Amino acid sequence: MMAASKKVLDQEPSEIEVLLPWHAAGTLNARDTRRVDEALARDPELARQYAVIREEYAETISLNESLGAPSARAMAKLFAAIDAEPARAPSTSLNFSARIAEFFAGLSPRTLAWSASLGALALLLQAGVIGAVLVKNQTSSFQTASLSTNAPITRDLGAAAAPYALVRFAPEARVADITALLDSYQAVVTDGAKGGMFRLLFGNRAMSKDEVAALMSRLQREKIVSLAVAAP
Amino acid sequence: MQVLYGRHHVRVFRFGLRLVRDEQVAEDLISEVFLDVWRQAGKFEGRSAVSTWLLAITRFKALSALRRRKDGELDDEAANAIEDTSDDPEVAVQKKDTSVALRKCLTALSAEHREIVDLVYYHEKSVEEVAEIVGIPENTVKTRLFYARKKLADLLKAAGIERGWP
Numbered sequence: 001m002m003a004a005s006k007k008v009l010d011q012e013p014s015e016i017e018v019l020l021p022w023h024a025a026g027t028l029n030a031r032d033t034r035r036v037d038e039a040l041a042r043d044p045e046l047a048r049q050y051a052v053i054r055e056e057y058a059e060t061i062s063l064n065e066s067l068g069a070p071s072a073r074a075m076a077k078l079f080a081a082i083d084a085e086p087a088r089a090p091s092t093s094l095n096f097s098a099r100i101a102e103f104f105a106g107l108s109p110r111t112l113a114w115s116a117s118l119g120a121l122a123l124l125l126q127a128g129v130i131g132a133v134l135v136k137n138q139t140s141s142f143q144t145a146s147l148s149t150n151a152p153i154t155r156d157l158g159a160a161a162a163p164y165a166l167v168r169f170a171p172e173a174r175v176a177d178i179t180a181l182l183d184s185y186q187a188v189v190t191d192g193a194k195g196g197m198f199r200l201l202f203g204n205r206a207m208s209k210d211e212v213a214a215l216m217s218r219l220q221r222e223k224i225v226s227l228a229v230a231a232p
Numbered sequence: 233m234q235v236l237y238g239r240h241h242v243r244v245f246r247f248g249l250r251l252v253r254d255e256q257v258a259e260d261l262i263s264e265v266f267l268d269v270w271r272q273a274g275k276f277e278g279r280s281a282v283s284t285w286l287l288a289i290t291r292f293k294a295l296s297a298l299r300r301r302k303d304g305e306l307d308d309e310a311a312n313a314i315e316d317t318s319d320d321p322e323v324a325v326q327k328k329d330t331s332v333a334l335r336k337c338l339t340a341l342s343a344e345h346r347e348i349v350d351l352v353y354y355h356e357k358s359v360e361e362v363a364e365i366v367g368i369p370e371n372t373v374k375t376r377l378f379y380a381r382k383k384l385a386d387l388l389k390a391a392g393i394e395r396g397w398p
Contacts, residue, residue, distance in 0.1 A: 012375070013375065013378045017378070018374035018375060018377070018378050019374070021352050021353065021377055021381070022352060022358065022359060024353075025352055025353055025356050026356070027352075027356050027357065027358045027359075028358075029358075048396050048397060049396075049397045049398075051396075052385075052395045052396060052397045053381070055334065055395070056334070056338075056349070056353065056381065056384065057353045059331060059334045059335055059338060060338060060349055060350065060353035060354050061353060061354055062331075062335070063335045063338055063339070064246050064250070064350060064354040067245075067246045067249055067250070069241075069242045069245060070241060070242070070245040070255075070258070070259045070262055071259060073259060074241070074245070074259040074260075074262050074263050075237065075241070077259075077260075077263040078237065078262070078263040078266050078267060081263060081267050082233065082267065082270055085270070085271070
């Protein structure tokens with residue numbers, strides 16, 4: 001990395017070298033900042049150049065700050081010119097976000113603080129109302145597959161339930177094979193493996209007895225399935 | 233408009249002043265810049281920071297002002313000579329004041345180099361923002377600042393100041 005700063009100035013500067021001023025000003029993105037930091041830690045010549053840049057940076061700020069500010073004449077001239085402009089509604093001259101910004105900029109810190117508090121309170125109230133409505137309207141019960149209990153798993157979601165099956169996979173079945181099978185049948189493992197059997201849920205719609213039987217025989221024919229039986 | 237003016241007019245003025253090197257012209261500039269903003273606020277699409285937009289307008293108006301002045305037989309170099317009435321870098325070094333010499337050399341840079349140094353160091357503009365303000369590719373922004381710094385080092389060296397780079 002010494003090459004980064006060893007380059008003679010007649011040559012093109014390195015990619016890192018040209019980023020140093022922005023690093024000094026703190027305006028580099030995170031990725032480039034990290035790259036420059038690493039280069040500076042490795043390359044003492046680059047670090048020396050960086051020290052020079054920091055000096056330039058400080059003096060440039062100092063020089064600009066010493067320039068002072070414009071007189072009131074400039075402002076008077078501007079607003080006289082604006083007054084002389086053809087009549088127009090101010091709302092059409094500024095876009096929506098600018099008007100919002102101008103509105104908030106005009107508020108005192110105390111007013112802003114009160115407004116923020118009121119806003120937060122309103123949000124809390126709104127969240128409470130939404131929560132209450134949801135709880136009141138909830139008629140379905142749901143139990144996650146991961147919950148282990150002796151009681152039968154209930155899935156009363158207001159519609160007939162999708163079929164379950166108990167499946168034993170062949171000993172040589174790999175995880176990738178099982179995952180592929182689950183995908184192809186749109187199935188999920190809801191419990192297992194008790195006695196080497198996995199409880200699978202198929203799809204998200206109810207099936208007739210014949211459909212379930214066909215599904216089981218199809219499953220049974222899979223190379224990695226050694227047993228598949230329909231389950232309640 | 234008052235809020236916008238209050239927030240940005242000093243920096244706009246300083247950027248303009250560093251380019252045109254004349255306080256009266258710089259003051260006229262900021263009036264023109266903010267009047268343009270008043271007229272064109274609807275066109276501001278919010279893709280860049282307001283300050284970036286303002287500096288781009290200021291730069292355009294400053295260059296127009298410089299061109300008008302050039303037409304009046306007063307070129308940039310002559311303007312530098314008129315504006316810069318204080319000590320030259322050599323004298324500053326005699327005063328053992330490297331800081332002052334550095335400032336003198338920053339002032340002695342060409343307008344092209346001055347603007348890029350100011351935009352990056354003072355106005356804290358990113359590579360992308362400088363490219364947008366000056367209207368050049370991002371890679372050119374990076375190399376232009378590098379050569380501005382090299383020129384600065386040359387000026388300091390000519391004034392007898394060695395800073396260890398290049």
